[in-house]
Amino acid sequence: MHKHTGTPLVELRDISISFGGIKAVDHVSVDLYPGEVVGLLGHNGAGKSTLIKCLSGAYQKDAGEIMINGQKVEITNPRDARHHNIETIYQTLALADNLNAASNLFLGRELVTAGGFVDEARMEAETRKIMGRLNPNFRKFNVPVSALSGGQRQSVAIARAVYFNAKILIMDEPTAALGPHETQMVAELIGELKKQGLGIFLIEHDIHAVMDLCDRAVVMKNGQRVGCVNVGDVTDDDILGMIIMGKKPPQAY
Amino acid sequence: MTETTKTTIGTDSSAGPITRFLRATEIDTRLLGMFGALLLIWVGFHVYGEVFKGGGSFLTPRNLWNLSVQTASIGIMATGMVLVIITRNIDLSVGAILGVTGMIMGLFQVEWMPQYVGLGSPLIWIFAVLLGITMGALIGAFHGWLIAYRGIPSFIVTLGGLLIWRGAAFLSANGRTISPVDATFQLLGGGPYGSVGAVGSWIVGILACVAILFMLWSGRQSRKRHDFPLRPMWAEIFMAALACGLVIGSVLLVNAYPWPKGILKQQNLPEDAFVSHGFAIPVLIMLAVAILMTILMTKTRFGRYVFAIGGNPEAAALAGINVKWMTLKIFSLMGALAGLSAVVASARLNSATNALGLLDELYVIAAAVIGGTSLAGGVGTIYGAILGAFVMQSLQTGMVLIGFDSALQQIVVGTVLVLAVYLDNIYRAKTK
Numbered sequence: 001m002h003k004h005t006g007t008p009l010v011e012l013r014d015i016s017i018s019f020g021g022i023k024a025v026d027h028v029s030v031d032l033y034p035g036e037v038v039g040l041l042g043h044n045g046a047g048k049s050t051l052i053k054c055l056s057g058a059y060q061k062d063a064g065e066i067m068i069n070g071q072k073v074e075i076t077n078p079r080d081a082r083h084h085n086i087e088t089i090y091q092t093l094a095l096a097d098n099l100n101a102a103s104n105l106f107l108g109r110e111l112v113t114a115g116g117f118v119d120e121a122r123m124e125a126e127t128r129k130i131m132g133r134l135n136p137n138f139r140k141f142n143v144p145v146s147a148l149s150g151g152q153r154q155s156v157a158i159a160r161a162v163y164f165n166a167k168i169l170i171m172d173e174p175t176a177a178l179g180p181h182e183t184q185m186v187a188e189l190i191g192e193l194k195k196q197g198l199g200i201f202l203i204e205h206d207i208h209a210v211m212d213l214c215d216r217a218v219v220m221k222n223g224q225r226v227g228c229v230n231v232g233d234v235t236d237d238d239i240l241g242m243i244i245m246g247k248k249p250p251q252a253y
Numbered sequence: 254m255t256e257t258t259k260t261t262i263g264t265d266s267s268a269g270p271i272t273r274f275l276r277a278t279e280i281d282t283r284l285l286g287m288f289g290a291l292l293l294i295w296v297g298f299h300v301y302g303e304v305f306k307g308g309g310s311f312l313t314p315r316n317l318w319n320l321s322v323q324t325a326s327i328g329i330m331a332t333g334m335v336l337v338i339i340t341r342n343i344d345l346s347v348g349a350i351l352g353v354t355g356m357i358m359g360l361f362q363v364e365w366m367p368q369y370v371g372l373g374s375p376l377i378w379i380f381a382v383l384l385g386i387t388m389g390a391l392i393g394a395f396h397g398w399l400i401a402y403r404g405i406p407s408f409i410v411t412l413g414g415l416l417i418w419r420g421a422a423f424l425s426a427n428g429r430t431i432s433p434v435d436a437t438f439q440l441l442g443g444g445p446y447g448s449v450g451a452v453g454s455w456i457v458g459i460l461a462c463v464a465i466l467f468m469l470w471s472g473r474q475s476r477k478r479h480d481f482p483l484r485p486m487w488a489e490i491f492m493a494a495l496a497c498g499l500v501i502g503s504v505l506l507v508n509a510y511p512w513p514k515g516i517l518k519q520q521n522l523p524e525d526a527f528v529s530h531g532f533a534i535p536v537l538i539m540l541a542v543a544i545l546m547t548i549l550m551t552k553t554r555f556g557r558y559v560f561a562i563g564g565n566p567e568a569a570a571l572a573g574i575n576v577k578w579m580t581l582k583i584f585s586l587m588g589a590l591a592g593l594s595a596v597v598a599s600a601r602l603n604s605a606t607n608a609l610g611l612l613d614e615l616y617v618i619a620a621a622v623i624g625g626t627s628l629a630g631g632v633g634t635i636y637g638a639i640l641g642a643f644v645m646q647s648l649q650t651g652m653v654l655i656g657f658d659s660a661l662q663q664i665v666v667g668t669v670l671v672l673a674v675y676l677d678n679i680y681r682a683k684t685k
């Protein structure tokens with residue numbers, strides 16, 4: 001169904017990375033087009049998080065290439081990734097527990113006053129604005145995020161990723177801790193961001209969510225790429241077969 | 254958000270009057286507890302003196318003035334130790350850095366410089382101070398580099414540093430005591446001449462009050478601008494009165510301590526003249542350091558990153574913070590503060606000795622920890638460390654005054670350290 005002709009927003013080519021002899025990601029290639037949601041699927045430990053961490057700058061790939069808008073780029077740390085408008089919601093959320101929501105949202109990119117001091121009030125006001133959109137029930141602005149529930153923490157991490165006008169968004173199980181209503185809001189958010197032309201990598205275990213939200217799905221197994229399918233062309237059983245047995249349906253490529 | 258727009262803080266009537274008062278004023282109850290503990294120690298020693306020694310000598314202008322001067326060196330270093338401990342490191346070498354920078358500054362002003370610029374030249378003290386601070390910063394940076402970029406645990410690097418720099422201090426003067434230091438340099442250690450006098454103290458006090466009022470006012474303005482809840486007016490006035498009252502009280506205190514007769518005679522003043530000491534220069538240095546460090550920690554990105562690294566180093570790195578470079582800078586800052594403390598300490602003694610800064614690392618760490626800096630990382634305040642330094646020094650001074658011998662002093666200090674951290678744990682568990 002999706003016939004992409006232009007240059008992809010992101011191309012990960014032949015990425016490999018290993019930890020002490022274990023090949024966590026083994027020659028995997030994935031691409032992503034503007035306005036597209038690509039699901040990354042696979043069993044626990046398949047290498048999904050590790051793969052996207054090479055793109056977000058958290059890990060350094062051992063081999064392979066990263067292309068952004070057709071240009072080869074080097075991403076050696078998280079700052080490089082942010083520089084390319086890549087934002088990431090990590091599976092671990094990556095929040096500093098002792099800081100409040102606003103400090104976490106702006107961590108590394110604090111708003112400052114004319115005098116160069118951290119502008120606490122403006123950051124809190126901005127945080128209230130974005131949280132009002134994402135999670136209107138959120139009230140705990142002046143406590144460390146350690147005092148938040150799992151879902152509240154997750155919405156802070158999501159707010160951080162969408163606040164800075166990303167072009168490429170990586171979401172590693174963004175709804176794992178969310179209730180049904182909040183999950184629905186994230187689904188709507190994904191749809192909205194897609195319309196704005198963002199490219200989104202979505203790591204997700206819930207097969208129904210994948211069928212609903214993703215345009216394509218890439219399945220990994222033991223660090224290797226099993227295949228890629230257009231979600232509209234297959235059934236959820238086809239995808240489950242790929243995840244569990246590594247069995248490629250005929251539509252896959 | 255709209256729900257909180259029109260409310261003021263602490264108006265919720267379900268809470269008791271004390272809780273409501275604390276909420277409205279936003280007083281840190283931990284700070285209150287520390288002040289209480291400090292007052293308890295002071296009154297305790299004074300009363301003990303009254304009862305058993307035939308006269309309390311703790312709560313006198315003279316003793317409190319001396320206490321403030323003796324606290325300066327530990328207090329300055331404790332502010333830096335807060336950053337080190339917040340980021341889950343430790344620095345055991347601060348006493349030794351103080352020792353070696355003190356010794357080098359001593360040699361510089363007594364044996365090296367005078368032959369070039371002449372004894373008493375202002376270049377001597379200025380460059381001695383710069384040399385001490387720079388040298389401390391470089392030593393600290395080297396420690397930080399080993400820790401951050403070579404992956405050696407800070408405990409080991411600074412334990413090694415403790416031995417190495419203590420040894421280096423001894424070798425650099427072959428074990429001699431270097432004395433006397435430059436006359437102007439000596440003023441940085443306090444004493445009757447190294448104090449700013451009555452008028453100077455009033456100027457400092459009034460400036461402080463103006464700054465306090467300005468901060469309260471601008472804080473309120475900024476809350477208004479962003480529609481955040483405001484403190485009730487009476488609470489603002491109470492806070493202003495309390496803070497300014499403390500400032501003015503301390504001005505009155507230091508001005509109530511007169512120059513001794515010997516100094517009056519030196520200055521050809523009549524024997525019954527009353528010349529106030531006022532704030533000692535080392536105390537003003539400590540206060541300046543504390544204010545700058547507080548601004549650094551609460552108002553700058555640097556401070557924000559220190560807390561973030563302490564809270565979750567991995568998250569800090571993923572947020573683009575260069576954790577290694579930060580660690581190097583933090584240790585360098587710690588070293589620079591140890592160098593500054595060496596200025597104060599050697600100036601006060603009017604000499605650089607081999608014992609300068611001996612065991613200071615323990616008092617500095619204790620001050621930071623008593624002041625609420627958590628060894629688990631991520632939590633700590635500068636004012637807490639300064640108060641912690643006052644607690645440590647008050648215990649020391651008080652026990653000397655009432656005639657405890659040094660063995661007993663050690664036992665008490667050790668006990669208080671453990672007890673303070675235990676009480677803090679309980680407090681934290683309760684307020685969670």
Ligand SMILES: Nc1ncnc2c1ncn2[C@@H]1O[C@H](COP(=O)(O)OP(=O)(O)OP(=O)(O)O)[C@@H](O)[C@H]1O
Binds near residue numbers: 019045
């Ligand atoms: N920092 C690391 N050090 C050593 N091994 C690692 C590291 N990070 C990941 N691995 C290993 O790499 C493999 C892939 O891990 P990864 O976290 O990418 O899995 P995943 O597909 O995200 O799984 P999950 O669905 O459980 O999140 C696992 O075997 C894991 O143990």
Ligand SMILES: [Mg+2]
Binds near residue numbers: 049050091172
């Ligand atoms: Mg994962």
